[in-house]
Amino acid sequence: MKVLKRVLKWITGAILVLLLLAFVVGFIAYWRSTNDCGKAGAPTNPMKAIVYCDYGVANLKLEEIEKPAPSDDQILVRVRAASINPYDWHFVEGTPYVMRAMGVGLRKPKDTRLGVDFAGTVEAVGKNVTQFKPGDEVFGGRGGAFAQYICPRATRAVALKPANVSFEEAASVNIAAITALQALRDKGKVQPGQKVLINGASGGVGTFAVQIAKSLGADVTGVCSTRNVDLVKSLGADHVIDYTKEDFTKGAERYDVMLDNVGNHSLSECKGVLTPTGKYVLIGGGGASDQGFLGGLGKALWAMVFSKFVNQQMGMMMADANHNDLTILADMMQSGKLKPVIDRTYKLDQVPDAIRYVEQGHARGKVVITVE
Numbered sequence: 001m002k003v004l005k006r007v008l009k010w011i012t013g014a015i016l017v018l019l020l021l022a023f024v025v026g027f028i029a030y031w032r033s034t035n036d037c038g039k040a041g042a043p044t045n046p047m048k049a050i051v052y053c054d055y056g057v058a059n060l061k062l063e064e065i066e067k068p069a070p071s072d073d074q075i076l077v078r079v080r081a082a083s084i085n086p087y088d089w090h091f092v093e094g095t096p097y098v099m100r101a102m103g104v105g106l107r108k109p110k111d112t113r114l115g116v117d118f119a120g121t122v123e124a125v126g127k128n129v130t131q132f133k134p135g136d137e138v139f140g141g142r143g144g145a146f147a148q149y150i151c152p153r154a155t156r157a158v159a160l161k162p163a164n165v166s167f168e169e170a171a172s173v174n175i176a177a178i179t180a181l182q183a184l185r186d187k188g189k190v191q192p193g194q195k196v197l198i199n200g201a202s203g204g205v206g207t208f209a210v211q212i213a214k215s216l217g218a219d220v221t222g223v224c225s226t227r228n229v230d231l232v233k234s235l236g237a238d239h240v241i242d243y244t245k246e247d248f249t250k251g252a253e254r255y256d257v258m259l260d261n262v263g264n265h266s267l268s269e270c271k272g273v274l275t276p277t278g279k280y281v282l283i284g285g286g287g288a289s290d291q292g293f294l295g296g297l298g299k300a301l302w303a304m305v306f307s308k309f310v311n312q313q314m315g316m317m318m319a320d321a322n323h324n325d326l327t328i329l330a331d332m333m334q335s336g337k338l339k340p341v342i343d344r345t346y347k348l349d350q351v352p353d354a355i356r357y358v359e360q361g362h363a364r365g366k367v368v369i370t371v372e
Contacts, residue, residue, distance in 0.1 A: 036112070037051070037053035037108075037112055043064055043065055043066040043067070044066070045066060045067045046064040046065065046066070046067060047064065047065065047066075047067040047147060047148040047149050048062055048063070048064055048065075048147065048148050048348065049062070049063065049064075049065050049113065049144065049146060049147030049148065050062055050063075050113075050114050050115065050146035050147065050348065050351045051063050051065065051112045051113060051114075052092065052109060052112055052114065053108065053109075053112060054108055054109070055092065055093055055094040055108070055109060056092065056093065057089075057092055057093075057352050057355055057356055057359075058352070060092065060114070060351055060352045060355070062348060062349045062351075065147075067148075067149050068149055068150065068151040069151070070124055070125065070126045070129075070151045071126055071151070072126040072127050072128045072129075073126050073128050073129060073153050073154055073155065074125075074126050074129070074151040074152065074153050074154065075122050075124070075125045075126065075129055075132050075138070075151065075152060075154050075158070076122070076123045076124040076125070076149060076150075076151055077118065077120040077121065077122055077123065077138060077142075077149065077150050077151070077152065077158075078120050078121045078122075078123050078148065078149055079118050079119075079120040079145060079147060079148055079149060079150060079371045080119055080120040080121065080167035080171075080370070080371055081118070081119045081120070081166075081167040081168045081170070081171035081368055081369060081370050081371060082115050082117055082118045082119075082145045082146055082171050082368070082369040082371060083117040083171045083172040083174075083176075083366050083367065083368045083369065084351075084354050084355055084357075084358045084366070084367040084368075084369065085116065085117065085175045085176065085204065085358070086204075086358065086359075087116065087175055088114055088115060088116070088355060088358075089355050089358060089359045091104065091109065091114060092114065092355055094109065111143070113143060113144035113146070113147070114144070114145075114146050114351070115143070115144060115145035115146030115147070115351075115369075116141045116142065116143060116145050116174060116175060116321075117139075117140075117141055117145060117171050117172065117173065117174040117175055117176075118139065118140065118141070118142060118145040118150060118152075118171055118174075119137070119138070119139035119140075119161055119167040119168070119169075119170035119171035120137070120138065120139075120150075120167065120371075121135065121136070121137055121138075122134050122135060122136040122137075122138055123149075125154070126154070128154075129154040131154055131155075132154055132158075132160075136160060137160065137161040137163075137167070137170075138158050138159065138160055138161055139158070139159065139161045139167075139170035139171060139173060139174070139326070139330075140152060140156075140157040140158035140159055140174055140321070140323075140326055141157040141158075141174035141175065141321045142156075142157070142158070146348065146351055146369060147348075147371075148348075148371060155323065156321075156322070156323065157174060157321035157322055157323060157326060158323065158326070159323055159326035159327045159330050160327075160330065161330070162330050162331075162333050162334040163334075164333070164334060165330075165333050165334075165340075168342060168345060168368045168370065169333070169339075169340040169342065170333075170340075171368055171369075172204070172340045172341075172342060172365070172366035172368055173208075173326070173329055173333075173340060174321055174326070175204075175319060175321065176204040176205045176207075176208050176366060177208040177212075177329050177338070177340075178319045178320070178321055178322075178325050178326070178329070179205050179208075179283060179317075179319040180205050180206075180208040180209035180212050180259075181208075181212055181325055181328070181329065182317065182319055182320065182325065183205075183209070183259055183281045183283060183317050183319075184196070184209060184212055184213055184216060184218075184257065184259065184281075185212075185216065186317075187279070187281045187315075187317045188257035188259065188279050188281050189257075189279070190213060190216045190217075190218050190256070190257055191216075191217070191218075191256075192216065192217030192218070193217060193218070193219070194217075194218050194219070194256035194257060195218065195219045195221070195253070195254070195255045195256050195257075195275075196213045196218040196219065196220050196221070196255060196256065196257045196258075196259065197221045197223065197248065197255040197257070197258045197259070197273065198210055198213065198220065198221070198222050198223065198237075198258075198259045198261070199223045199248070199258065199259065199260045199261060199262050199264075199265075200223065200224070200260070200261030200262040201222030201223055201224045201228075201232045201235075201237065201240070201261075202222070202224040202225070202228035202231055202232055202364050202365070203261055203363060203364075203365070204363065204365060204366045205259075205261050205283055206222070206224070206232075206259075206261050207231075207232075207235060207340075207341040207364075207365045207366075208338065208340075209259055209261075210222050210232060210235040210236060210237050211235050211236055211332075211337065211338050211339065212332075212338065213259075214235075214236040214237075215332065215337050215338070218257075219238050219239075220236065220237045220238050220239070221237065221238065221239040221240070221241060221248075221253070221255070222235075222237040222239070222240050222241070223240075223241045223243050223248055223262075224240065224241075224242070224243065225242065225243060225244055226242050226244050226245070228364060229242055231341070231364060231365075235339075235341070248273060249265050249269040249270065249272060249273055251273070253273070254273060254274060254275045254278070255273055255274055255275065255278060256274075256275055256277075256278050256279070257278065257279045257280075257281065258270055258273060258274060258278065258279070258280045258281065259281050259283065260280065260281065260282045260283060261283045263282060267280070267303055267306045267314060268306075270314070271306075271310055271312055271314065274312045275312075276311050276312070277311060277312065278312045278313075279312065279313045279314075280303070280312060280313065280314040280315070281315070281316070281317055282303055282314075282315065282316040282317075283316070283317070303315050303316060304316075340365065340366060341364065341365025341366065342365055342366055342367075342368050343363045343364040343365050343366060343367055344357065344363070344367050344368070345367075345368045345369070345370055346367070346368070346369055346370070347369070347370055347371075347372070348369055348370070348371050348372070350369075351369060354367050354369060
């Protein structure tokens with residue numbers, strides 16, 4: 001008994017020491033978390049870009065920074081338009097907070113540049129680039145897109161812009177449309193004739209998802225508010241449920257695939273609308289009011305566990321931006337099968353207002369930034 005007490009005492013002491021060390025390490029890491037704001041001199045070849053030295057929309061500033069030069073495998077793009085995603089305001093606010101511990105920056109943002117989706121004109125190419133040339137109109141994704149110039153790698157998430165698509169429309173595609181495509185095609189494995197439910201059909205991902213699901217031959221039901229019913233119908237939805245009048249989880253219809261852009265129903269409720277072999281695909285990291293430490297990731301983790309005890313496949317997916325899928329989306333836009341929906345446009349110096357609007361969670365389609 002004395003030996004057991006000694007062992008328990010030793011284990012308890014060891015745990016307390018480890019907790020103390022973890023606290024000290026975390027405290028030091030927190031206060032050492034910083035960025036290069038204010039450390040660089042005046043740019044010799046300036047361009048305008050949105051930067052933020054501290055978390056929060058109020059800290060977004062339009063400043064002059066050094067214009068980038070393309071490396072051997074990059075292209076220099078003059079940005080004509082960019083678009084806002086929930087992805088952006090997650091970084092602006094540093095939420096869910098687990099992101100900060102995963103390398104985004106504990107106390108201050110590690111990377112002070114924002115934006116991903118872009119469309120613009122190629123001004124120069126690296127010596128190893130053969131697929132693009134100056135003058136090409138392109139679109140895709142690259143960090144720091146809220147700026148006059150960016151340098152994406154030619155082999156990554158960049159593709160030629162269709163001639164019948166505006167820069168504003170093309171800039172709205174990268175994250176939202178690729179997410180919709182990969183969620184339906186790869187995760188949901190949608191087949192012709194299957195029934196697909198899209199919860200949040202009028203948002204950025206949702207408006208693309210309705211059209212892509214139809215192109216895959218599905219029977220599509222979109223869920224949205226009253227003011228967006230006509231919009232979702234115009235995108236090709238076979239059925240539209242107005243969530244202010246009807247709860248789709250209480251209906252009799254069963255679906256082969258449910259794409260959840262909102263996450264406003266429990267997993268058990270969502271399971272109830274699926275066929276016995278249906279698939280539930282969760283998108284995103286939760287809304288602005290659903291953050292905290294894990295935010296929407298908590299539901300994604302629970303979905304992985306929940307899926308082990310039911311016949312249906314339930315889980316979250318994250319988009320993988322790449323050239324091939326951008327080319328597929330470009331072909332769909334060229335042929336008229338895919339039409340970006342733009343809610344509002346803002347100028348580069350209005351990015352804070354644009355992010356606040358997206359953060360409210362009621363945008364119809366995409367919010368675009370025009371860059372002069």
